[in-house]
Amino acid sequence: MKVALEHYSDQYQEDLTNFLLPKEQEQFTTHPADQLIRLTEEQSPVVIKAGQKAIGFFVMEKSERLKHYTKNESAYLLASLSITKSQQGKGYAKQAMQLLPDWVGKEFPSCNEIVLSVNLKNDAAFRLYARTGFEDTGRRITGPVGEQRVMRLKLKDENFI
Template identity: 30%
Template sequence: MNLTIQPLAKAHYAQLCELAVSEEQQQYVGTMEGLLACVSMDVHPHVICVNDQVIGFFLIDTFYGIKYDFALDNAIGLRGFFIDQRYQGQGYARATMVQFGTYLKSYYSHRENIYLTVNCRNPFARQSYLAGGFIDTGELYLGGAAGPQHVMKLSYA
């Protein structure tokens, strides 16, 4: 499996339109259109590719630690992580998480921690994050639109 993680580039845009999750999963990650609307100077888009085919997407929020009390001030946040529904169940989420710390060191070396929240009703996602080295902090974030969420953290310094 030739899986790579990359910052979003112009060459990826045509393939982004094809990415989607099931209707059930949209409550957790939203739509591609909604995620792209979040991109800013502070929120950076990234893609997950297999053999140059975009199969997933996520955002890195560089002000996450300032926005959320449960995160350290200098922490970044993972938002909107998903693997396209056509590629789910094939180990790509876990494979991405295994590479995640190394990838973050190369692009966000001035930071040491990344946080995320994962819905309590989404155990498969939680397991993928745990397999990739994230730890469950034991805290719950109650401000999510789809219900309570586990707070998870990865230190990659």
């Protein structure tokens, strides 16, 4: 089944409330229902859909936090990516990340770079991002559960700092 990206709306609240994460992944991400409760106006929640069902979630963010990741003022931060447990291993996260550049280009036209951080212990996430075009910047930051790699995906041909 193919996936699609869509801005969050209340029609997905039940799917995201019933979202399950494997125990070993809980340390690396925020449960979608918890993330939705504490959204700020600088955060745009995004649903990963398979058919009409929300099977994944992440947040695109344009805030002061970006300064920890990049000096590029046209960048957006991707945070809290997850796929519900029953749908993992089916390639949905990879499909979503492959759709991301075009989708962000339409939904956030001023964005020319997507940045994120991934815990050094989270090899599966690092491999996903690397396989879908993100590059390790070599920068490291301290996150809630240890050291994190800063990664980026260039969207437009421009000079990056």
